[in-house]
Amino acid sequence: MSTIQPKVGEPVSDELALVQAAKGGDVSAFEELVRRYDRNVFRIAQHITQNREDAEDVVQDAFLKAYNNLSQFQGQSKFYTWLVRIAVNEALMKLRRRRPERTVSLDEEVKTEEDSVPREVADWSPNPEQQYSQAELRDILTRTIQGLPASFRTVFVLRDVEGLSTEETADALDLSIPAVKSRLLRARLQLRERLSRYFHRRDGASEQPKLEVGDGNQ
Amino acid sequence: MKCSDFLQELTNYLDGAIDARTKAELEDHLAWCHNCYVVCDTTKKTIEIYRDSQLYELPEDLRTRLRTAIISKCHAKKEGRA
Numbered sequence: 001m002s003t004i005q006p007k008v009g010e011p012v013s014d015e016l017a018l019v020q021a022a023k024g025g026d027v028s029a030f031e032e033l034v035r036r037y038d039r040n041v042f043r044i045a046q047h048i049t050q051n052r053e054d055a056e057d058v059v060q061d062a063f064l065k066a067y068n069n070l071s072q073f074q075g076q077s078k079f080y081t082w083l084v085r086i087a088v089n090e091a092l093m094k095l096r097r098r099r100p101e102r103t104v105s106l107d108e109e110v111k112t113e114e115d116s117v118p119r120e121v122a123d124w125s126p127n128p129e130q131q132y133s134q135a136e137l138r139d140i141l142t143r144t145i146q147g148l149p150a151s152f153r154t155v156f157v158l159r160d161v162e163g164l165s166t167e168e169t170a171d172a173l174d175l176s177i178p179a180v181k182s183r184l185l186r187a188r189l190q191l192r193e194r195l196s197r198y199f200h201r202r203d204g205a206s207e208q209p210k211l212e213v214g215d216g217n218q
Numbered sequence: 219m220k221c222s223d224f225l226q227e228l229t230n231y232l233d234g235a236i237d238a239r240t241k242a243e244l245e246d247h248l249a250w251c252h253n254c255y256v257v258c259d260t261t262k263k264t265i266e267i268y269r270d271s272q273l274y275e276l277p278e279d280l281r282t283r284l285r286t287a288i289i290s291k292c293h294a295k296k297e298g299r300a
Contacts (some may be wrong), residue, residue: 027292034285042284048272055274056284068295118225121253124260128265141271160265161273168234178298185229192257192264199260209282 019079023070030070034063037080041087041160048091048166050146062087071214077171081164085172088154095150118193128199144194152187159184183208219247224254234264 016037021029038059045058065086066073073082129137145153158169159180170180224247231244248255261277276284 010278010293026288031285031289031290034288038281038285042276042281043274056268058283060288060291064291064295067288069293072264118257120251121256123256124263128263138271141268141273145268145273161268163269166233183261185226187220188224188229188232188264189257190280191259191268195264195267196260199263 010146014077015079019070019073019075022067023073030067033083037083038063040080041083042153044070044084044087044157044162045091045094045146047161048088048150048154050100051094054094054098055092058087060091061090065090070149078168081168081172083164083176084158084162084164088158088172094151118189120129122196122200124196124199128195131199138196140195144191146185147194148190152183152190155180156187156191160188219243221247221251224248225257228258228261229256230261232265249272 017054018029018032042055042059046052046055049055087179096196126132155169158164166177166180170177224244227240238272241289248258
């Protein structure tokens with residue numbers, strides 16, 4: 001069985017030059033950095049906050065915070081990893097504000113009712129995503145990942161959706177490498193378990209679970 | 219190797235972050251344990267489906283609006299207005 005191939009990112013060779021120019025007051029250089037990473041920051045923010053307005057705020061706040069603190073960026077990590085760290089913190093603050101009744105922390109080991117040990121081991125259909133329309137599939141994927149604890153969701157999104165390395169994810173989230181690996185394993189297994197409900201191999205198409213397609217504004 | 223041992227190594231295996239000897243042991247387990255094979259294969263599909271899903275794409279009009287707001291605040295900051 002082959003391994004997962006990471007997404008190939010854009011070349012970053014000129015990135016330090018852009019950061020240096022922005023530090024020197026060249027706003028157009030900073031604008032280029034915004035263009036390069038605004039989609040990623042928006043996606044990460046929306047995965048964490050699960051709210052479109054909050055995600056928009058996070059994009060603005062994270063880039064402005066980065067701009068105002070460029071002098072503190074020393075270049076030990078990639079600019080993107082540094083930016084992600086800022087964005088994750090902004091997004092978690094939004095989430096805490098919106099859900100003050102639940103403590104949201106990336107540090108604590110999350111105990112979930114659902115054990116990560118697989119119970120559903122039925123094989124999937126050969127092309128499970130083709131059983132559903134685009135809107136249905138998006139709804140399934142959105143509600144499935146939203147069911148994960150914030151700390152699992154965040155690690156999964158940075159590692160598997162955005163393609164950060166384990167080390168970069170640990171750096172961006174201020175977690176140890178074993179903590180990132182442990183959360184990633186449990187996130188992957190829980191998502192797999194939950195998706196199996198929709199994607200498992202079946203003889204007749206009539207058994208598909210009923211879907212209520214949302215408005216997509218989550 | 220027990221199934222629980224296999225699961226502990228699943229993430230490293232899928233990421234290719236293991237030595238050749240461990241990899242061979244895991245693949246030996248996969249060759250006869252159908253359940254672990256299915257879990258491994260469907261976990262890999264889970265990752266690929268999410269990676270390719272394009273959830274939460276930033277619409278171009280919103281993108282322009284956000285960038286304009288950010289850059290105008292950067293200019294204001296530079297000019298000492300904020």
